[in-house]
Amino acid sequence: MKKRVVVTGMGVISPIGNSIQDFETALKAGKSGVRGITLFDLTGFDVRIAGEVKDFDPAAWIDKKDARKMSRFTQFAVAAAKDALRQAGLVEENSPCQILSDPEQTGVVLGNGIGGFEVVTESFHKLFDHGPRRMLPLTVPLMIGNEAAGNVSIMFGIKGPAFTQVTACASGTDALGQGLDLIRSGRCEVVIAGGTEACIVPFAIGGFQMLKALSVKHNHEPEKASRPFDADRDGFVLGEGAGILVLESEAHALHRGAAILAEFAGYGASADAYHITSPTPSGEGGGRAIALALKDANLAPEAVQYYNAHGTSTEINDPTETKMVKYAFGDHAYKLKISSIKSMTGHCIAGSGGFEAIASILAIRGGFYPPTINLDNPDPACDLDYVPNTVQYGTIDAAVSGSLGFGGHNGVVVFKKYQGN
Numbered sequence: 121m122k123k124r125v126v127v128t129g130m131g132v133i134s135p136i137g138n139s140i141q142d143f144e145t146a147l148k149a150g151k152s153g154v155r156g157i158t159l160f161d162l163t164g165f166d167v168r169i170a171g172e173v174k175d176f177d178p179a180a181w182i183d184k185k186d187a188r189k190m191s192r193f194t195q196f197a198v199a200a201a202k203d204a205l206r207q208a209g210l211v212e213e214n215s216p217c218q219i220l221s222d223p224e225q226t227g228v229v230l231g232n233g234i235g236g237f238e239v240v241t242e243s244f245h246k247l248f249d250h251g252p253r254r255m256l257p258l259t260v261p262l263m264i265g266n267e268a269a270g271n272v273s274i275m276f277g278i279k280g281p282a283f284t285q286v287t288a289c290a291s292g293t294d295a296l297g298q299g300l301d302l303i304r305s306g307r308c309e310v311v312i313a314g315g316t317e318a319c320i321v322p323f324a325i326g327g328f329q330m331l332k333a334l335s336v337k338h339n340h341e342p343e344k345a346s347r348p349f350d351a352d353r354d355g356f357v358l359g360e361g362a363g364i365l366v367l368e369s370e371a372h373a374l375h376r377g378a379a380i381l382a383e384f385a386g387y388g389a390s391a392d393a394y395h396i397t398s399p400t401p402s403g404e405g406g407g408r409a410i411a412l413a414l415k416d417a418n419l420a421p422e423a424v425q426y427y428n429a430h431g432t433s434t435e436i437n438d439p440t441e442t443k444m445v446k447y448a449f450g451d452h453a454y455k456l457k458i459s460s461i462k463s464m465t466g467h468c469i470a471g472s473g474g475f476e477a478i479a480s481i482l483a484i485r486g487g488f489y490p491p492t493i494n495l496d497n498p499d500p501a502c503d504l505d506y507v508p509n510t511v512q513y514g515t516i517d518a519a520v521s522g523s524l525g526f527g528g529h530n531g532v533v534v535f536k537k538y539q540g541n
Contacts, residue, residue: 129208129366135171171359171466191236240438292473297387301498314474359466363474386417392528407447431460484503
C-alpha cells in the first residue's frame with residue numbers, strides 16, 4: 121500500500137499577491153496581475169506587458185547580506201519556502217531558520233525553467249562591452265537553475281536531497297511529483313517542493329516575441345491580455361514568482377500534530393514525443409498524464425470536480441488541452457469545472473505549477489472554483505465549462521492540476537480533501 125502524503129504548508133510570491141491570503145482573495149475576485157513592464161526599458165519591443173511581482177522586498181524574508189547573493193528567482197523561492205515552513209510549523213518565528221524536523225530526512229525539489237536570466241543579461245553586457253574582468257564575481261552561482269534549491273537547503277539547514285527539476289513549463293508540477301515519490305519511497309519524511317521563475321528580462325521577452333508566442337494586442341489594456349479558451353486570444357503573457365508547498369508523510373505530520381491542508385494523492389507524467397514547442401494535436405500525450413495521475417491516486421474520473429488547466433491563452437494549447445481533458449475524463453469532462461488562473465497571473469513558467477497546485481488546494485478547502493477571466497467570446501473548439509469571468513462555489517473533494525512544457529513534457533498532480541483513517 122502506498123504511503124500517504126499530505127500538504128502542511130504553502131507559500132506564494134506572485135503577480136496577484138505575496139501571501140496565501142492575498143493570493144486567495146485575488147483568485148476569488150478574478151483580479152489580474154498583468155500590467156505594463158517596469159523591470160527594463162521597452163525600446164524596440166512589441167510586447168509591453170507582463171505579470172510582474174509587485175511590492176516584493178526580499179528583506180522581509182531574507183537577511184539583506186544573504187539576499188544580495190541571490191538572484192531574483194532564488195529570492196522568490198526562499199521567501200515562499202519560508203512562509204510555507206512557517207504555516208507548517210517547521211520553523212520558529214524568532215530564531216535561526218533551522219528546520220524543526222530531522223534535517224537529514226528532509227529534502228528540497230524545486231522546478232525552474234530558465235535560472236537567473238537577469239544575471240546572465242547583465243554579465244553578457246559587461247563581458248561584451250568591457251571584457252571579462254568587469255563581469256559579476258558571482259555570475260555563475262547566481263545564474264544556474266539549481267541555486268534556488270541550494271539556497272533553500274542552506275537557509276533552513278536541510279540536509280536531505282536537494283534537486284532541481286527542469287522540464288520547461290511543467291517544471292514546478294514535476295518537482296511536486298518528484299517530492300511525492302521521495303516521501304513514498306522512504307527517502308524523505310518532509311519535502312519542500314514547487315516552482316520558481318523570474319525571467320521578465322529583455323532576452324526572454326525578445327525570444328518569446330520572436331516565437332510569436334506572446335500577446336501584443338492588449339498592450340493598452342494589460343488586464344485583458346491573458347484570455348485562455350477565448351476565441352480572441354493572441355498569445356500568453358509572461359509572469360514570474362514562486363509557489364512552494366511543504367509535503368510530509370501522513371505519519372510524520374500526525375506525529376507532530378501538524379494541521380493537514382490536503383492529501384497529495386497522485387502524480388502522472390508523460391512525453392508527447394512529437395514537437396519541441398507544440399503539444400500532440402490529439403491531446404493524447406497530456407491525456408495520458410492525467411489518466412496516470414488518476415490511476416496513481418486510485419481515483420475514478422467521476423470522483424474529480426475541478427481541473428486546474430495549464431490554459432496558456434495560445435492558439436494551439438487551449439483546444440489541445442480541451443482534447444486532453446476529454447481523453448482522460450470521457451463524458452465526465454462535460455461535468456467538470458475547469459479554469460486557468462493564468463488569466464490572472466500570466467504564465468510564470470516553472471512558478472505556474474506551484475501556483476496552480478496551491479490554487480487547487482485552496483479551491484478544495486474553500487469550496488470555490490477560481491474563474492477564467494477575460495473569457496468573453498468562447499472558442500467553439502473549447503466547449504467545456506471553464507468557469508468564465510466570475511468565481512463559482514461548490515463542494516470539491518478532488519482536484520487535478522496539469523502542466524505542459526516545451527519539449528512535450530506533461531505533468532499532472534491530484535489533490536484530495538484530507539480525511540483521516
